[in-house]
Amino acid sequence: MSEEPLFATEVPPEQAEELGPTGRPLPVLPEPVPPADGPKHALIIAMCNQKGGVGKTTTTINLGAALAETGRRVLLVDFDPQGSLSVGLGVNPHTLDRSIYNVMLGRGVDVHDVILESVTPNMDILPANIDLSAAEVQLVSEVAREQTLRRVLKPVRGEYDVILIDCAPSLGLLTVNALTAADQVIMPLELEFFALRGIALLTDTIEKVQERLNPDLQVLGILATMYDGRTVHSREVLQRVVEAFGDQVFHTVIRRTIKFPETTVAGEPITSYAPASAGAGAYRTLAREVLARCHGA
Ligand SMILES: Nc1ncnc2c1ncn2[C@@H]1O[C@H](COP(=O)(O)OP(=O)(O)OP(=O)(O)O)[C@@H](O)[C@H]1O
Numbered sequence: 001m002s003e004e005p006l007f008a009t010e011v012p013p014e015q016a017e018e019l020g021p022t023g024r025p026l027p028v029l030p031e032p033v034p035p036a037d038g039p040k041h042a043l044i045i046a047m048c049n050q051k052g053g054v055g056k057t058t059t060t061i062n063l064g065a066a067l068a069e070t071g072r073r074v075l076l077v078d079f080d081p082q083g084s085l086s087v088g089l090g091v092n093p094h095t096l097d098r099s100i101y102n103v104m105l106g107r108g109v110d111v112h113d114v115i116l117e118s119v120t121p122n123m124d125i126l127p128a129n130i131d132l133s134a135a136e137v138q139l140v141s142e143v144a145r146e147q148t149l150r151r152v153l154k155p156v157r158g159e160y161d162v163i164l165i166d167c168a169p170s171l172g173l174l175t176v177n178a179l180t181a182a183d184q185v186i187m188p189l190e191l192e193f194f195a196l197r198g199i200a201l202l203t204d205t206i207e208k209v210q211e212r213l214n215p216d217l218q219v220l221g222i223l224a225t226m227y228d229g230r231t232v233h234s235r236e237v238l239q240r241v242v243e244a245f246g247d248q249v250f251h252t253v254i255r256r257t258i259k260f261p262e263t264t265v266a267g268e269p270i271t272s273y274a275p276a277s278a279g280a281g282a283y284r285t286l287a288r289e290v291l292a293r294c295h296g297a
C-alpha cells in the first residue's frame, strides 16, 4: 500500500502554476517591443480615485517611467492643483511661468510652450500648480467645459505613444475632464479597510461620462497598492478586492515600501532612483500588463 500524500491537492511542481499575490495564476507577459515607427496616436490613460493618498501620483510617475524605458514616448499630465506630480519629478510648481491652467483657460497659449522635459529620457511633463484650482470654477461658464482637456491634448496626441493623466482626489469637473479626454482609466486602490468605499461613486461617474461624453471610455484595471504581505489584514483586503472585481484587478500588486516617499524627495522615478529595487520591478511588470491589455499600445 502506498502512503497517502501529505496534501490531497498536492500537484507535482512541473504542473503547478505559480500563483501571484492576487491568488490567481500569474500570466506570462511578453517582453515589450519598442513601438512601431510611423505616425503616433497616443493611448490616453487617466489615473483616478477620489480617495486621497492611494498612489495615483506615484503610479503615474513610475508607470510612465517604466513605459518610457520600453522606448515609448510618454507625456505625464499633472491634473491636480496640489502639483504633486510636478514636485515628484523635480519641478517647482510655484516658480512656473505657465502651467496647464494657462493652456486650458488662456487664449492662444500653445501647449508645446508649457510642456517640460523630465529627468527621464522619453518622458515629458505638462505641469500644474495651485492656479488649476481656479479652473474648476472658471470652466463652469465655458462652452463644452467637459471637453477642455481633450482639446488641450489634441495637438500633442500625435507626438506621444502614451499620455497618463494624474487626477486630483475629487470627482469634480477636472476629473470629468480627465475621463472625457481618456481612452482608459486605472483605479489605484490602497489595501486598507476602507479601500472599497467610494468605488461605487467612482464607477457611477465613469458610467455617466460613458453615457454622455465619452462612449469609448473603458476601465483598464484596478491596481492594488501599499500591499504588505506580512499582515493578514492586507492579504484579506486584497482577497476581497479580487472577489469584488475579478479579472479587472491587475496581477501586479504594488508593495508598501519607504522607497516611494524617498523618490519624491529625490524628484525622480523609482526606475532610476533604485533601478534594481522590487518597487521598480513591480512598475516594470505593471507596464507589461498595461501593454498586454492594450494590445501593445
Ligand atoms: N507603494 C507605496 N509604499 C509606500 N508609500 C507609498 C506607496 N505609494 C505611494 N506612497 C506614498 O504615499 C503617499 C501618497 O501617495 P500618492 O501621492 O501617490 O497618492 P495620491 O493618490 O496621488 O494622493 P492624492 O490623492 O493626494 O493626490 C505619498 O507620500 C507616497 O510617497
Ligand SMILES: [Mg+2]
Residues within 6 Å of the ligand: 056, 057, 058, 080, 084, 085, 166, 167, 168
Ligand atoms: Mg496625487
